[in-house]
Amino acid sequence: MRFFKDFKRFFNYVVFAAKAEINSEVADSFLSWLWWFLDPLLYMFVYSFITVIVFDNKMKAFPVFVFLGLNTWTFFSKTVKSSVKLVAAKKNIVTKVYVPKHMFVLEKIGVYGFKMVVANLLVVITMIGYKVPLTWRFLWIIPITIVLIIVTFGVSTIIMHFGVFVEDLLNVVTVVLQLGFYISGIFYSIETIGTKYGFVTELKGKIDAPYDQLLVKLNPLALLISDLRRVILCNQDPHWVMLLIWTGVGLIASWIGVTIIYKFENSYVKVI
Amino acid sequence: MSDITENAITVSDVKIRYRMFKKISLLKTILAPYKYKKTELFEAVKGVSFEVPKGQILGIVGKNGSGKSTLLKAIAGIFSPDEGTIDLHGHSVSLLSIGVGFQPKLSGRENIYLSGLLLGFSREKINEKIDEIIEFSELGDFIERPVKTYSSGMYSKLAFSITAILETEIMLIDEVLSVGDVKFKKKSYEKMRSLITNTDRTVVIVSHSSETLSSLCDTILWLHDGEVKMQGSCEEVLPKYEEFMS
Numbered sequence: 001m002r003f004f005k006d007f008k009r010f011f012n013y014v015v016f017a018a019k020a021e022i023n024s025e026v027a028d029s030f031l032s033w034l035w036w037f038l039d040p041l042l043y044m045f046v047y048s049f050i051t052v053i054v055f056d057n058k059m060k061a062f063p064v065f066v067f068l069g070l071n072t073w074t075f076f077s078k079t080v081k082s083s084v085k086l087v088a089a090k091k092n093i094v095t096k097v098y099v100p101k102h103m104f105v106l107e108k109i110g111v112y113g114f115k116m117v118v119a120n121l122l123v124v125i126t127m128i129g130y131k132v133p134l135t136w137r138f139l140w141i142i143p144i145t146i147v148l149i150i151v152t153f154g155v156s157t158i159i160m161h162f163g164v165f166v167e168d169l170l171n172v173v174t175v176v177l178q179l180g181f182y183i184s185g186i187f188y189s190i191e192t193i194g195t196k197y198g199f200v201t202e203l204k205g206k207i208d209a210p211y212d213q214l215l216v217k218l219n220p221l222a223l224l225i226s227d228l229r230r231v232i233l234c235n236q237d238p239h240w241v242m243l244l245i246w247t248g249v250g251l252i253a254s255w256i257g258v259t260i261i262y263k264f265e266n267s268y269v270k271v272i
Numbered sequence: 273m274s275d276i277t278e279n280a281i282t283v284s285d286v287k288i289r290y291r292m293f294k295k296i297s298l299l300k301t302i303l304a305p306y307k308y309k310k311t312e313l314f315e316a317v318k319g320v321s322f323e324v325p326k327g328q329i330l331g332i333v334g335k336n337g338s339g340k341s342t343l344l345k346a347i348a349g350i351f352s353p354d355e356g357t358i359d360l361h362g363h364s365v366s367l368l369s370i371g372v373g374f375q376p377k378l379s380g381r382e383n384i385y386l387s388g389l390l391l392g393f394s395r396e397k398i399n400e401k402i403d404e405i406i407e408f409s410e411l412g413d414f415i416e417r418p419v420k421t422y423s424s425g426m427y428s429k430l431a432f433s434i435t436a437i438l439e440t441e442i443m444l445i446d447e448v449l450s451v452g453d454v455k456f457k458k459k460s461y462e463k464m465r466s467l468i469t470n471t472d473r474t475v476v477i478v479s480h481s482s483e484t485l486s487s488l489c490d491t492i493l494w495l496h497d498g499e500v501k502m503q504g505s506c507e508e509v510l511p512k513y514e515e516f517m518s
Contacts, residue, residue: 013389017375020386024377024418092373097366097390098349167297266351270290 003258006100014103018110036118040070047187060200061130064233067123069186069225075116076152076221077177079108083156084163084170087268094269101265102258105156109149123232132199132233140231140238144224147243150250151220157257164268184221191216191226198234220246280363280442280474281324281347286356288317288342316342318498319356329468329475331489331506333482333513339498340478344444347476363441363474366391368432368464376420380411380430383419387434401437408463409433410456429456436463443467445477482510 026033044066051062059065086104087094094101127134163169191212194202205212216222217239223246227238290313317339324330332340346353347360348367373390374383384405388398406415409430414422422430435443445464468475468488479485485492485506492509494502502509 009392010389012395013386016382016385016389020375020378020382023382024375028377090373093390094373095350096373099390165296167295168299172298269345269351271295 002262006103010100010103013099014106014110017107018114021107021111022114033118036115037122040067040074040119040122043070051187059203061126061132061233063126064123064130064132065189065229066187067120067126068228068232069184071116071119071123072148072225072228073181073184073186073221074119075112076148076155077180078112079105079152080156080159081170081173081177082108082112083160084173086160087164101160101261101268102153102157105153105160108156109153113149127232135235137231137235137237141228143243144227144231144238147220147247147250148224150247150254151224154250154253154257157261158253161257161260161264164271180219180221183215184219184225185216186225189226189229190222193226193230193236194234195236198236200229200233203234217242220250278326278361279323280326280328280361281322281330281476282357282359282361283323283343283347284321284357284359286317286320286343286346286353286358287315288339288346288351289354290314290316316498317346317353320495320498320500321356322493322500322503324474324476326474327471328491329477329489331485331492332476332478332495333480333485333492333509334495334501335517338495340495341446343495344446344476344478347442348444360442364392365442365444366435366438366440368435368443368445368467374419374427374431377418379418380409380415380422381406383430384434388438391435391438391440393438398438405433405437408437408459425453425456432460436460436467439467439473441472442474442476445475445479447479482514486510 044063047066047070048062051059082089083105086108087101090104093099159169159173185206188206189203190205190207192203192205194200207215216226223239223242227243230236230238320339320343322330332343334340344367345351347358348365350367352358373387375386378386381402384402385395385398388401389395409415409426409432411422411426411430414426419427419430445468465488467473468477477485477489489506491504492502492506492513493500494509494513502512
């Protein structure tokens with residue numbers, strides 16, 4: 001398949017471009033890499049304020065809980081948002097040499113994925129601080145992350161294609177992402193999670209049944225975030241069936257995205 | 273030894289249309305849907321066929337807007353033809369001198385790698401050539417600085433050096449035979465000449481200068497309004513073209 005051939009040919013480019021983008025950010029300002037920690041840290045304080053003071057809600061190891069949601073969400077939303085104007089942003093490459101355009105999405109996934117890994121050091125630090133024990137279920141973060149990448153790639157490629165032609169897509173995407181932020185359970189838990197073997201034994205969900213399950217299962221980000229918390233904080237299995245279904249949906253979305261890009265990418269030059 | 277009749281470029285019945293894709297706005301579409309008419313079609317290249325044997329130099333002439341640059345970009349693979357085929361028989365190709373596009377925030381050195389990788393070269397090959405590129409570009413210490421700090425002359429010097437030193441089997445040259453200051457112009461012209469006259473390399477040059485073309489090219493293709501008006505040796509085509517243009 002052409003996708004794999006192109007992937008092999010341009011893989012080195014994607015890796016180098018992602019690294020170079022990260023390097024240039026670091027070089028740009030002295031403290032820029034510090035912001036990769038400071039951003040989630042400061043936001044965590046904001047959400048602590050809302051949750052603990054405004055809603056008077058006590059939660060065990062709240063920072064771990066928030067970082068897991070926030071870092072995952074930031075990766076997804078930044079990649080999707082940057083995809084909207086991605087082809088136009090790469091204008092000086094696109095008009096001069098052929099590149100399969102979804103390679104730019106992979107580059108962004110590399111950049112924001114790296115930042116997510118760095119920000120997740122905060123999870124590790126706070127886990128140590130709150131003495132959250134590691135269990136073998138910790139390993140399930142690997143399949144959960146893979147599903148996250150597939151879903152993000154699928155959504156971003158489709159958004160990138162339409163972003164070329166639709167001028168005000170960015171406005172729409174921004175609003176939808178804002179909504180997504182609130183319905184993905186970043187500073188609260190949608191469903192009730194916890195087991196008696198876990199560090200968190202019971203955490204009440206904010207949404208009543210059966211809507212909590214509906215919200216978690218129909219929104220891949222809510223699912224992934226909740227599952228990350230289940231495996232790390234509660235020693236609880238993720239929603240395996242739903243993860244599998246979202247892998248399928250993500251792969252189909254990626255296939256659709258790559259197919260429309262191959263079909264229309266040669267017209268991009270004529271529009272931007 | 274390669275077969276002398278082997279073709280490097282085969283272009284058959286290529287048509288390239290600019291579908292006048294207008295950008296659309298969701299808001300405007302909702303508020304005033306009737307304003308959006310069907311997209312217009314504009315055919316820039318209308319069924320062009322030609323072949324370039326390996327090692328040959330083809331010149332393309334024609335007035336502005338006759339489809340020369342569009343055709344060249346199609347050969348480079350930047351956009352594919354709407355009808356017909358372009359077969360490069362597996363040869364590597366690059367558009368010379370305009371570069372492959374720089375990332376302004378990155379240093380010159382990083383951009384050399386990015387351009388090289390985009391052109392399909394391996395890291396090793398670029399490592400091998402990078403000193404030569406830097407030397408040829410005459411940028412000195414500026415190579416470590418972000419490209420956004422470059423003057424336009426430095427920018428085009430670097431662009432030229434990358435595509436000239438990272439040689440591809442097929443080179444496409446769009447007009448620009450002069451880059452940078454007087455000294456660099458001379459040097460780049462000499463370099464280009466030696467690249468072009470290398471017998472292994474297949475070259476397509478788009479130019480308005482009959483002088484340049486007659487001194488370099490084996491055959492000439494004359495495009496007029498997207499169609500081939502004439503094709504043949506320099507002696508046959510160029511005088512008629514000049515007569516037509518005057």
